Amino acid sequence: MRVVVAPDSFGGTLSATEAAAAIADGWRxxxxxxxLELLPVADGGTGxxxxxxxxxxxxxxxxxxxGPMGAPVLAEWLQVDDVAYVESAAACGLHLVPRADRVPATAAVVTSRGVGELLVDAVAAGVxxxxxxxxxxxxxxGGAGMLAALGARAVDASGRELPHGGGALAAAVRIDGRPELGGVRLVAAADVDNPLLGPHGAAAVFGPQKGADAAMVATLDAALARFADVLAATFPPDVRDEPGAGAAGGLGAALLALGAExxxxxxxxxxxxxxxxxxxxAGLAVTGEGSxxxxxxxxxxxxxxxRGAADRGVPCIVLAGQVSVGRREAAAAGVEAAYGVADDAGGVEASLADPAGTLSALAERVAQRWSR
Known part of the structure; x- marks a missing residue:
């Protein structure tokens, strides 16, 4: 049987390439x-x-x-002919913030400025x-840090540039300056379709995993609402409700405001x-992710x-660090079965102690059931 192994990265534990190799080792x-055809993939996030x-x-x-906490980090962008591919997580990824620092106070001050610095470098390269x-x-x-690096600074009523982070956006009154993009076209490759605000927005959905508690989620959502008003006044039309505006902590909104596709x-x-x-x-597709x-x-x-597999009548299974999707919901998405490493290894801590080994062991057991 021909098996396509096409996983995403597993959070901060395994890259997509490492995950594919671990699955292949166990399967073999x-x-x-x-x-086996190994095809590591990504959805716009890490990797x-x-x-x-x-x-x-x-x-x-x-x-x-x-970096997200203001300290410098090394990041890469890819040039293929006249196209640049920038990974926002390389400059402001959650993996760059130690778990101990993912607390409400930190959630309010992390910045996307490094993403803007990557864009500046790509523009200078002539893409x-x-x-x-x-x-x-x-x-x-909300992408305020990225915009500041591009020359469009959010300021308060006194004309002072706002400090890093979403919490400071509550004081935003206008944006000074215009982004220096030199006519470069922007594309926002979003991994989610969330709007910027509300119960499905950037703060409510993704804030808790970044350290925000309920009070900080409310603070950030209100601050983003204020910034959305400023964005709309500077770069009409209003994009706060556009699908993907809430991606990457609101980076999507800033890019859409700049005219990104x-x-x-x-x-x-x-x-x-x-x-x-x-x-x-393929006769079978195997994919996966951290959660x-x-x-x-x-x-x-x-x-x-x-869905690509289902379109071809090819069964697809998921190997993930943790699984919380029900069988019915998984089936509606085209997934025949989903298996969790944490369940197989005896807990999250055990799975994290040896991410590649425990994923490989799970793949071995799943292959015994699915290989023809």
């Missing part, structure tokens, strides 16, 4: 006769640039940028189009890496793989 132990570089080649540009992968961010600043990050990668052609040849939950059903990578 149980089903050595199966032909976006690495996956595209492996498939498309091109030139990686490495530079020091402002015609910049595709920004959105997802996996530590930020909830929104595309599915997973759909873009699906096309560029040749996933459809691989599924045409297969309800957010996965809102346009993320695993459901993109599953």
């Amino acid at each position: 132990r149980a089903a050595p006769a199966d032909e 976006f640039v690495a996956v595209l570089h492996a498939v498309l080649g091109g030139t990686l540009h490495t530079l020091q940028v402002t 015609a189009r910049i595709v920004v992968g959105l997802g996996g961010s530590a930020t909830t600043d 929104r595309v599915s990050g997973a759909g873009l990668v699906r096309e560029l890496v040749g996933l459809d052609a691989a599924l045409d040849r 297969f939950d309800w957010q996965s059903l809102r346009g993320k990578l695993v459901t993109t793989v599953a």
Whole structure:
């Protein structure tokens, strides 16, 4: 049987390439006769640039940028001919914030400024189009940090530039300056379709995983609402309710305000890496991610793989760090079955102690059931 192994990254534990290798190792132990096609993928979040570089080649540009907590970090963007691919998580990813620092006070001050610095570098390189992968961010600043790096600074009533973070946006009254993009076209490759505000918005849905408690979620949502007013006044029309505006802590809103075209990050990668052609040849598709939950059903990578497989009558299974999607919801998304590493390993701590080993062990047991 030909098996396409097409996982996303597993949070901060395994890259998509590492996850694919771990699944393949376990699968081969149980089903050595199966032909495996490894196709690591990404949906715009962590691993976006690495996956595209492996498939498309091109030139990686490495530079020091402002990290999510203000300290410098090294980040890369990819140039393929006159197109730049920027991964927002490389500059402001949640993996760059230690778990101990993911607290309400931190959630209010993390910044997307480094993403803007990557864009500035890409513009200076002379590209015609910049595709920004959105997802996996530590930020909830509505893209204000990114805009400031581009020359459009949010200021308070005294004309002072606002400090880093979403919490400060409550004092925003206007944006001074215009983004310096030199005519470059922007594309927002979003991994989710959430709006900027409200119960399905950037703060409410993604804030808790970034350290925000209920009070901080309310504070950030109100601050983002204020910033949305300022954005709309500066870069009409109002984009707060647009699908994807809430992606990457509101980076989506800032990019849409600048006229970016929104595309599915997973759909873009699906096309560029040749996933459809691989599924045409497959008897089974195996995908996965760190947490297969309800957010996965809102346009993320695993459901993109599953729907592509379903279109061809190919069964698709999910191997994930944790699984919280019910069987019925999974089936509606095209997933035949989902298996959790944490369940198989005896708990989350056990699975995190050896991410590759426990994923490989799960793949071995699943292959015994699914290999023909």
